[in-house]
Amino acid sequence: MSEQVHNRLAMVRAERKVSRQSLAEAVGAHYQTIGYIERGQYNPSLDLALKIAKFFDLPVEALFSLEPFRPLTDEVYGRKQS
């Protein structure tokens, strides 16, 4: 029951200049919970993951994945995975 869910929350949050506190208030969570999700110490429920994705206006798979995310530069510039 401890499957690791990878996420890009910290990156997206930094890019959008959103504080943990304001994200937490928007999705009805504690600000520490956002921090624990970012550190991979807590896997959010589907409900919370969808709320976070909605807040950033992104599909949920852009933020959360069962597989590790490829580096963003690789995705943007199309370098193939080795």
Place this chain on the structure above:
Amino acid sequence: MTTTRMTRYDRSMLRLMNDRRGWPLHATAARRRSVVAAHVVLTAAIVALVGHFCLSRAEPTWAAVVVAVLILPWMVATGVINSATRGLLELRERALDERQLAERSRVLARAHRLMTCLLAGAVVGLLAAGAAGGDALRVYSAPALAAVLVVHWLMPLWVAGLTAQDEPAEDEAVTL
């Protein structure tokens, strides 16, 4: 937080439990362990003194005075542990989010397991005292029961204080 509306009391307690002024007191695991250890020692001292107060046939005025003095640091330590856990056990369910509710369940389950062991130890100890003869069982049953009751009340707080994690730093490096 749940979708149930929070009352004014819930909101004020939530603010109080998340007040960052006490943060330096419980910022690291070592500090949290120290506060919990101090709380355990103070609780033991208060319970022992109250027990002495109740059992002693002499006029134990000094015990009452010492208890009154010890209560203040005990209350401060209780507040620090509650602050370290962000009110995990003090706030109502509707003021906690899904992670905190899961954490609270874990803490209560762990405290329950520890209490089962402690109760088993207390029963064995009292039975052994009874088997040894004399009136030890009659004399120590009530204080032991009272002590176990206090530990039962506070065990979740101690477990929560010891299992609380460090606060994630706001400016942690973003890992891509």
